[in-house]
Amino acid sequence: MKSYFISYEAFIQKGGSIKTTTITYDELLAVLTMHMERLDKQFSLIINGHLPKPLHEILDDAFEQSHLYKAFYTQHCANRSYRYRSLSKNRVKVDFTLSYRMNRKDEKQMLEEIESVLQDITTPNMSALQKVIEIHDYIVRTYSYELHTKGSPFSVATFMAEKRGVCMAYALLFEKMMEVLKIPCHYVIGKADGEGDAGHAWNMVEIDGQWYHIDVTWNDIGHVLEHHEIRYRYFLLTDEQIAKNHQWDLDLYPPCTSERFNAIHHLYDVCIAGDLLIYPHPKTAYLTAMDPLTLQTRKLTDIRVQYCTYANELVYLVNHSDGATLYTYDAKTAELTKCSTDPIHAIHKTTNELVVTYANGSQEMIAIETAVDVTESLQIAEFDDARYTNISMMSLGDSYLATFNSNTEDLIAFKSADGVELYINEPIRQLTVSLELNKGIQLQMTTNRKPVQFKESAKLVLPLSFIKAYIPALEKKLDKQITVFDKSISIDVSRSLLIQIKNK
Structure with a gap:
């Protein structure tokens, strides 16, 4: 079944929002997604225009396809009901009543734990593949398949609290972690051999422009095979490979055709x-x-x-x-x-x-x-200010933003009034940087809206007071080393970023 609804992203691009209450039938999926993302329990929509099929079929199609967008929220919708009445010939009002497997408190706790886990097990310099492996392995090692749980086995809240759940929880947690890491991912609903009529859920993930299937649940074999904990048989598969025992609606998802990662499928641990x-x-x-x-x-x-x-x-x-x-x-x-x-x-x-x-x-x-790798300070001569074009960096509390555009390729030094400096050590014509310090050091560098990673290390200079204020997890490590150096220390956190902390 091909979707006749416009996508969530397309709806937003045309100016749609949660305030929209009068819509056309093709906007229904996007608007329902927005309400479920807010965990709204009751709301009404007015649908204008000629309908291509009976309204109850359109509504059922919209709920059936709601997992295509914001699955972490739409799939926590446990029950739904609606009633509608005609306002005029081509105008219908629909009243919705929904219930969810989580509340706002559950959501906050889960998102905080997810952020904490990702900071522990991933680093900014990891490739998309490495991040996907780390998340896949973390879920397999941490959680177990179990239908009988105290809370709902379908809920990620139960999954994270009890460390047990079913395929839906596996796939939703994986999808949400991919979203936080900004790695494109789909939550896939279908069927699989041996799963009965209840259906099955897994994921698709995009790496270097190609889509692949991942079934985290079926790779969790720690409770089955004594001498292995994780397998990769259902890791980065093509449509043809996973179709041997999985079935899904191919029209709703991108094709997976690349066999690039076949060599990984036979590995364990x-x-x-x-x-x-x-x-x-x-x-x-x-x-x-x-x-x-x-x-x-x-x-x-x-x-x-x-x-x-x-x-x-x-x-x-x-x-x-x-x-x-x-x-x-x-x-x-x-x-x-x-x-x-x-x-x-x-x-x-x-x-x-x-x-x-x-x-x-x-x-x-x-x-x-x-x-945290604390090493001897670099010679400041390697970063002679005279070599750089200085660009002002705007400070918004603990966030820093800057954009550079030029007809010539230059070395750039982004600088803020409070002493934050970012040196880019490769010539470039266009660059946008976003730096956040409220949850550790999070730096995004993009060119034409695409992430960029330089061969030569960039250097981020922060006053030592910033480390103590924003990154307390590093403070003890730094205090042990700070007396070794007179002016500064350097932390090599990735191949693309070198951080220098000024002792002032």
Whole structure:
């Protein structure tokens, strides 16, 4: 079934808003989405114009397709009813009554937890693929499939509180996390073999302009296979690949045709270490690395491993070539270190710690530290102000905005009146920057509305007082290092951004 409704985005572009109460039938889906996003329980709409089919069918179609936009909200609509009456020949008033599986308090708590989790497990310099893997793995490791829960198993609120739920909760949480990370994603409703008549939900995600299927629920096998926690069999699939056991309305979603990530489908328990995917080779169990951009692989060691898990800038693993004991692997130095003499049964990662379970049943908790690389200050001569064209940066509380346009390519230094400075170390003609400090350092740089990542590190200069005010999570780490340097310290947080903190 092809949708005859205009999209949510198109409705907004033509000036539509929640204040719109008189609409045409093709605007119904967008307006319903807006009301459900607000968790509105009762509202009325007037539909003008000739209807192409009976009104109750149009209303049913709109609710059936509501998952295409703002699924986190529209799919929490648990019950709906409506009644309508004709006002004139081509004018109908519809009164809606809706109920939801969450309230505003639930929404606030969930969004705060989602923001916190994303700050813990992702970094700005990660590629879209790396972020998708991190979110996929976090959900699989943290949650379990279970129909019998205290709250609704379909609700993300129940899912996050009880750590249990069904496919709808898996897919909605994944979709919302992708939305926060600004990675295009769809919540897909269809059917799958073995799921009965209740239906099934999964996701589509866009990476580098291509769409792929991801079924997080079907990749969660930790409760089924003892020696594996996460699989990638249903990770970044084409339409043809997932259609072997999934069915959906192809007209409602973009086509998925790229086979770029076929090499990942046979992997288990992948972890991200810097720019590499590290995992046990599926046939030999040797410690192996894959470049996520080229998908080229290389063997790291001859040891047979299991449960590769990245934390504290090390890969923790079970070394089956040495009695299933706990080892760490440093991806930067290729150094292997033995950490235990007793056999290990499993390694489980949460957002705050690694839980190492020994064969005798005892457990060891290893705290996960916030990754902050404090290094020696760069020579200021490398950033000579005379090389840059200075552009004023507007301050709006803890947010900073600036735009640069030129006919020539220049090195740009964005500067605010209160001492925030951003140096762009590659010539550029157009750039828009948005910096927010209220929830850590969040910097977006776009050219012609598209994200840009430079080869040469940009440098963000912040007064030390800003770190103490806006980024308390770093304060203890900085206090330990600040006496080492006379003027400033630098934190290398990504390949595209270097932060220098002025001691003033």
